[in-house]
Amino acid sequence: MADKESAEAVISEIHRRIAEAFNVFDNESSKSVDVREVGTIIRSLGCFPSEAELHEMIAEVEEEEPTGYIRFEKFLPAMTKVLMERKFRPIPKDVLIQAFEVLDQEKKGYLEAEELKKYMTQEGEPFSQDEVEEMLSAALDNKENVIFYKDLVSKMTFEDL
Amino acid sequence: MGCGTSVATENQGKISEKAMKAAVLIQRWYRRYIARLEMRRRYTWSIFQSIEYAGEQEQLQLSSFFSFMLDNFTQLSGNGPDLISNLLEPEVSEGSRGAQFEGILVSDSYCGPRLSFPLTVSDTNALLGAFKAQQTLHARYLLQLLHETKKFLKQMPNIIRLSTSCAKEITICGDLHGRLDDLLLIFYKNGLPSTENPYVFNGDFVDRGKKSVEILVVLFAFLLVYPDHMHLNRGNHEDHIMNLRYGFTKEVMQKYRVHGREILRLLQDIFSLLPLATIIDDKVLIVHGGISNMTDLDFVGSIERHKVKSALRLPRQSFDHMGLEWERREAKGYQDTQSSGRSRGETTRKRRSRSRKNSSGSSSSSSSSSSSSSLCSPCGSLHPGPTPLPSPGLLGRTDILQVPFLDSVVAMATPHSREEEEWKQVVDLLWSDPKGQNGCTPNTFRGGGCYFGPDVTRRLLQKHGLRLLVRSHECKQEGYELCHDDQVITIFSASNYYEEGSNRGAYLKLGPDLVPRFFQYQVSRCTRKLTLHQRVSVVESSALKALKEKLFAHRSELMTAFQQYDEDSKGYISTSDWAKAMESVLRLDLPWRTLRPRLARLTPDGSVEYQSCFEDVCPGQPTIQISPNLAETLYRYRTDLEIIFNIIDKDHSGLISIDEFRQTWKLFSSHLNVDVDDRTIEDLARTIDFNKDGSIDFNEFLEAFRVVHKLDGKEKQQG
Secondary structure: OHHHHHHHHHHHHHHHHHHHHHHHHOOOOOOEEEHHHHHHHHHHOOOOOOHHHHHHHHHHHOOOOOOOEEEHHHHHHHHHHHHHOOOOOOOOHHHHHHHHHHHOOOOOOOEEHHHHHHHHHHOOOOOOHHHHHHHHHHHOEOOOOEEOHHHHHHHHHHHHO | OHHHHHHHHHHHHHHHHHHHHHHHHHHHHHHHHHHHHHHHHHHHHHHHHHHHHHHHHHHHHHHHHHHHHHHHOOOOOOOOOOHHHHHHOOOOOOHHHOOHHHHOOOOOOOOOOOOOOOOOHHHHHHHHHHHHOOOOOOHHHHHHHHHHHHHHHHOOOOEEEEOOOOOOOEEEEOEOOOOHHHHHHHHHHHOOOEOOEOEEEOOOOOOOOOOHHHHHHHHHHHHHHOOOOEEEOOOOOOOHHHHHHHOHHHHHHHHOOOOHHHHHHHHHHHHHHOOOEEEEOOOEEEOOOOOOOOOOHHHHHHOOHHHOOOOOOOOOOOHHHHHHHHHHHHHHHHHHHHHHHHHHHHHOOHHHOOOOOOOOOOOOOOOOOOOOOOOOOOOOOOOOOOOOOOOOOOOOOOOOOOOHHHHHHHHOOOOOOHHHHHHHHHHHHHHOEEOOOOOEEEOOOOOOOEEEOHHHHHHHHHHOOOOEEEEOOOOOOOOEEEEOOOOEEEEEOOOOOOOOOOOOEEEEEEOOOOOOEEEEEOOOOOOOOOOHHHHHHHHHHHHHHHHHHHHHHOHHHHHHHHHHHOOOOOOEEOHHHHHHHHHHHHOOOOOHHHHHHHHOEEOOOOOEEHHHHHOOEEEOOOOOOOOHHHHHHHHHOHHHHHHHHHHHOOOOOOEEEHHHHHHHHHHHHHHHOOOOOHHHHHHHHHHHOOOOOOEEEHHHHHHOOOEEEOHHHHHHHHO
16 A cells, blocks of 8 residues: 555656656647656656657657657656666766866877867767767867866766766 | 788777767766756746846835825824825926026036937937946936936827838847946947937836936937937836836935935836837737736827826725725725635746735745845734635724725726726736736736736737837847747846846847847856856856745745644655745746755755755844744835835935834734734834934844855855
8 A cells, every 4th residue: 555655756756857857848738848858857857868869759748740749648658668767878087087088099088179179070880070079178178289088077077966 | 011900990899889978978978967057047047037036016015105105194103294195195296496506506516417408419428438438417407308318208199100211120129227337239230220220118117127217318318319310218217116126216215315305206207107018019018017818009099197196006096996996805805816826826927927916925035136125924923824805894994905996996807997907907907917828917016917818919900000029128048039929029138137148138130121130148247168067057056036035025934834744853854845835925837846956955865954054044133132933024024114214315415304204114014914023112212322312224134134145155155
C-alpha cells in the first residue's frame, strides 16, 4: 500500500518537473512548444542524448503530420519514461577526459584551437559555426591559443551545477 | 607492400572510429551544457517579467490610495492645498501659467546649452553634445522648450497620418524608458532625425531609466525643428501618476529643485496632448500598447485627448455613482467576480495566469533597482488569511482587493458617459497586450486595457483597410517580436532593460513597400567579450536577487504556508510541498522545482530545508528596534512610502514632521487594511526622531529597511 502510494508520488513529482520545464518554453500557455526547443527541454531535465537519440525521440512525440510544434500531451508520457528508465545518463568526468585524450593523439595535454574546431565541425554530430565559436570562446587559453581540456571539463562541470 | 598498407588502413579506420565516438561524446556533453544555460536564461527572463507584472498590478493600489486620499482628505498637512491635489487635479487656469520662464535668470557660470527659439539644428546638436557630457539643461530653457512643445502639440490631431512617398524610409522606435544611451546608439547607427530621415517614437520615453528628462528634451527639440518628420506617440508611462511611482517625478525633482513642480505640471499637459496613434500610408497603425475589440479609430480621431490626463484616474464621478457600482457588484456576488477573474486569467498568457484577486496574498515587495516596486494587496503580513469583504454601506472606503473604478469600467459593456468612453478607448490603446488565443479579455494584470487575440487584430485591420499593427509596451529579448500571423510587431528599444545583458533593443524601418526591416543593438558597458556562461550568470544573479527580496518580504506568509505542510515542525518538507507553498503565496507562476537549487538547501534525504530560503537576504542596518513583522511590512512598502514622503516634503529638505509621518501611516494602513495599532506607530515615530526635534529624516528611516545579500561577497570570491 505504502509502496504504491510512494510510487505514485514519485511519478507525480516527475510529471510536475516535466511540466515546469515544458512551461518555461511554452510562452503562450498553449500546451505546446516549438519542436526546436524540445532538445533543450530534455537536456535541462538532466539527460544527455546524442542528436540521433534526440531525433528519434522527437519523431515519437511529433504529430502524424508534423506541425512544427510538440504537444505536452504527447511529450509527458515519453519524457516520463525516459526519466524513469534513466535513459541518456550523464557522462562521467573521467570518460569525458578520455574522449578528449583520444583526440589528443600526441598526448600533449591540450588541443590546438584549430584541431578542436576541426574535430567538432567535421566528426561525430558536427557543431555549427556558432556552436564551435562559443565553445572556443569559453575554452580558449588566450595567451597560447590552446585548450587545456582537463581544466575545461572541470570548469564546465562546476558551472553546470 | 600488401600487408603493411592494409594494417595501416585498418588502424586508421579504428582510430577514425574512436575519434568519431569521442567527438560524439564531447558534443553530447557540450550540447547539454548549453541547454542548461538556455534554461537558466529563460527562467531568468520569467522571473523578471513575473516580478515586473506583479509590480504593475500593484501600481493600481497606489493610485487608488491617492484617489482615496483625494476623495477623503483635501489637505494632508493642514497647511493649504497639498502637492497631491495639485498633482492629481486637472489644470484649472491655463492662462495664468503664462510665460513665466522669462523671469528666470541664467547665471554666467552656466555652461550648458543656451537655446534660442525657434530651435534649429545647432540647438539640437548643442543639446546632444551637452547630454553626452553629462550636463543638465537649465530650467529656464527647459520650461521654454516645454511651453513651445505644448503649443505645438495642441494643434496636432489625435491620429497622425504619414506617408512614405519620396522613397523615404520611416524609422520606428519603441520604449526608451529614460535610457539615453540607447537613444544615442540609435542615432549613431541610424542617423539623426531630419527631413531625409523621419522617425516615429512609440511612447514610454520616461520612467525607470535615469535620463528621462534628457530624452524628452532631445525628442521635443527635434519635434520642434522637424515638425513634419518627427512624431511621438503617447505611451502608458506618459502619465503623471505612473511617474510618481516609476521614477520620473523623482528624477525631475532631483534635477530641478526649484522649478520641478512647474516642470511637472507642464509635462502633465504635454503628456496628455501627445498624439495617440500614427498611421503610415493608411496601411500601418502604430500605437503604444495595442487594441481592443471596442477600438474605433474614427471615434478615437474625434475625442478630446487632453482630457485623459491619466489612465489611473477615471473621469471624476459622483460618490453616488461609485457607490452604486459598488453595490451592484456586491449584489452580483463579489466572489464571483473574483473567481471569474481568476479563470479568465488562466486562459491568458502563462506569465499572467496568476489571479491577484485572492485575498491570501498576491503581494510583493520593493526590490532591486531594475524591477518595479509594489504595494501589498489586502492583508499585510500581520494578518494572514482571507480579508473580510467590506460591507456595502461603506461608500467612503476604497476597496483594496479591486480597484473599483478601473475594474468597473473594464468589466462594463457600455460606459456611462462620453467621458468614460473616451477614457476607455485611450487606455485600450496604451495598455493592451496581444495574446495567442482568440478573443478579447480585460488585462487584469496591467489593470487596464485588454488582451487581444489574432481575431481582434484581423477584424480591426480589415475594418480600416490596414495591413500591419506596430506596437511596443512589452520588453522582448531580441528587441522585437512578431505575432498574430506577422500582423502585429512589438518593437522595444531599451536594451538591457532588466539588467546588463538581459535583452537587446531594436528599431524598424519601413519603406514604401511597407516591408519592415529590423535593426538590433545592445548598449554595453564592458568592452571585454563575455562568454555565454558569464552573460547568463550576470543576468541570472540579478533576477535571483530580486526574487529573494520578494521571499524576504513575504517571509511570515511563506513560513505559515511551509508550516502547514510540516505538522511535526521538523524544519523540512518535500520539494513538491515546498513548490506548492511558494506558488500559493507568491503567485508568480515560476518553475519552482527548477529554481530550488538556487533558493533553498536540501536535507541528506532530499527534502527542502525551508528556512534556508531566507538565509541569503537579511536586513541592512537594524538600527531601529521594531518587531520583525512590522519590519517586514515596512520593507514591503518602502518605495511607496518614499514616494509619499517626497510628496509631503514640499521644500525637499528630506524631513517631515512627526505629525505628517503619523498621519501618512494612518492613512496608508487604513486604506490597505494593515493592522498596525496607533501605539506602535507612535513609538516608531518617536524612535526614529533621533534628535528629538519633532522631525524625521525619512531617508534615514528608509535606509533601515534596505536589505543586504549575503552571498554577494561569496560570489565575488568565486569569480
